[in-house]
Amino acid sequence: MSQVIEKNKNRMWLWLLITTGFFVLMPLWAPEMWLHLAIEIFIVALFAMSLNMILGRAGLPSFGHACFYAVGGYAFAILVVKLKLPAFIGLLAAPFISGLFAVIIGYFSIRLTGIHFAILTMGFGQIVWAIAHKWYSFTGGDDGITGIPIPAILKQPEVFYYLAFIMLIVSSAVIKVVQDSAFGQTIVAVRENRERVTFSGLKVWHHLLLNFVIAGFFAGIAGALLAMVNRSVFADFGYWTSSAAVVLMCILGGVGSFVGPMVGAVIITLLEHYISIYTYYWQMILGCLIIILIMFMPGGICGYIQEKLQKNEPGA
């Protein structure tokens, strides 16, 4: 049994090495558009991973996660455009501001579960969206904030590519450490049996709130990166459909797996881009594909692969 685990672990490291190597070397040979797509994938993947801390690990379906993404973007834009602060300070501050929003929203919603949690997070998300949409003097309303200045060096796609890549790697490493810690295990325990954890004397509520805030923090990084790469930010980023899209990525990739949300982000981003080149009706094709994938792979793509691997493993 331990041999099997050892073998799996080795294989995992090998795959990690191959994919990292692939992405590190990509700017050497890939056309520029691929870099832009990869940047988007890194950002969306980070966003999806942050959501999975709530959706997958804590088992709480959040439909308002995009508001932290938007807050990250707006925080960056407002700090840089209105307060004329340097971009790196904006990037540093944005996740903390998102985290602050997560403290407030989490404080009220984290006690609930299931559909009630989904609706409350969606409601809070919509409030944030409405503020961004209506506060013309501060957020530009639905005209958003455009022309966000960033350092000239970051305007080179290769440089931004590595920035986004490093942000993703560092963030996912931190998320992984958090998930594997006693704290992360407690979150899973709460998901599996909230009452039992409560009776064992742990403060469930504190754990869940902290988890929620960490997730908001990383969504803020993703949002700030998106504002940087687009040089613009719009209220749309925080609309509930944007939250639903990222939920879909997690489910498609597999909420039970660490890399699942990343896989979902890659697939949705690429499909969205390449199908839309060929047809106006790309949303329909995307919809059909998703229905088929979810019907035949209820555990998501990563869940499906894991299941297959376990079946093939003798003695597993």
Added chain:
Amino acid sequence: MGLKTKRALLVSGIFVFSATFALLSIASMAAAKPLSPIKIGIVQSVSGMVSDFALEDLEGFRVKIDEVNAMGGVDTKDGKRQIELIVRDNKLKPDIAVKNAKSLILEEKVDFLVGCISSSCALAVSEVAKENKTLFWVWDARTHHLTGARGHRYVFRSTGNTWMNGHAAANYFKDKPYTRYALINPDYSYGRSQYDAFVQGMKSVKPDFKLVSEQWPKLGTTDFTPYITALLSAKPEVVYTSMWGTDAMTFIKQAKGYGFFKKIKYVGLFHGMPLLRPMGQEMVEDIYVLTECPFVYPGTPENKAFYDAYKARTGKFPSSYSIGGYNAATFIVAGIEKAGTVENEALIDALEGITIKTIAPAKEITIRKCDHQSDYGITIGKTVKDPNWPWFVLKDVEIIPGAPTMRTCDQIMTERAAENK
């Protein structure tokens, strides 16, 4: 002649024939060498809430391009070149629009970009255009920021903007005897900008202007009762609105029941074909409609030619959106012919200050050099039944010239300097 000689003759005959043919085809290829087509990238919301309007303006654009291609293409220094259109759908989302714009520039290697029906899309793509030094031509997004504070060398617009619309309406009403005005506008940036433009315009031209009520229904409102009663109780003489699409239709249908239009002059911005056609006989007579191009058929020969070409293509008559698309394509073609190239810097220089003829009542449109904003005039008319058509048409149509409603170049430049400070 022996069999061998016969065969030798046949073989050599075939050889000579094919060699000549090959040589000839090589020669003709070298001589004709067709020029590569000009590629125009279109970022447009062809799916989603406004897809109908977006498709109308896209088809209008296509009619002009088809016209040019049928004539052999557009004249450049190197000869006639065909025009190819590559459309990308942005689902009304600004971030997808940015990605589409990048993909069109990098993957499709388009010569320049056009499109965007929503202001957020136009503003977002405008940033990509600025950074990539790629021309971006807009006609349907109306935010005055696009060519105002956030304008730059690479962005152009061939329609009016929110500022001009409001001031045009104000210019029309300054000599009318009405003093009590109420406004109802959709509660988002577009409605806010239209409100500001009209109120500021009225205040500057009509000292006795009184704003008796302002209403802000959200986009997609289905029950306008509270707004209708609020407007009625404020007793305005004129109600001005920038509502559009189903919102405007629902409002008119519901307000009819209150005798609203008997008591109040209703002025609807852009209530032209996109509204008159679906409303059909349910429309109300004698309401003011502002539109850049009212429906007239057959009208002038140019007018008829465009209407027929459009109808042949899509099966229905064009709206002012389609004419906007047609105008935009006319500008671009004229610019390429003037510059003789699609090299963007030369093309931009050629487009600055360019004038085209249009089938709209404004007759001519000019792109102002300083801010790349057009002086497209708007028309105002009153709805009336017409036995020839299943929809209402406009009577007493008056043109409100665009140029006097534009902010001065100095004002624009001051605003841009403040924005970029």
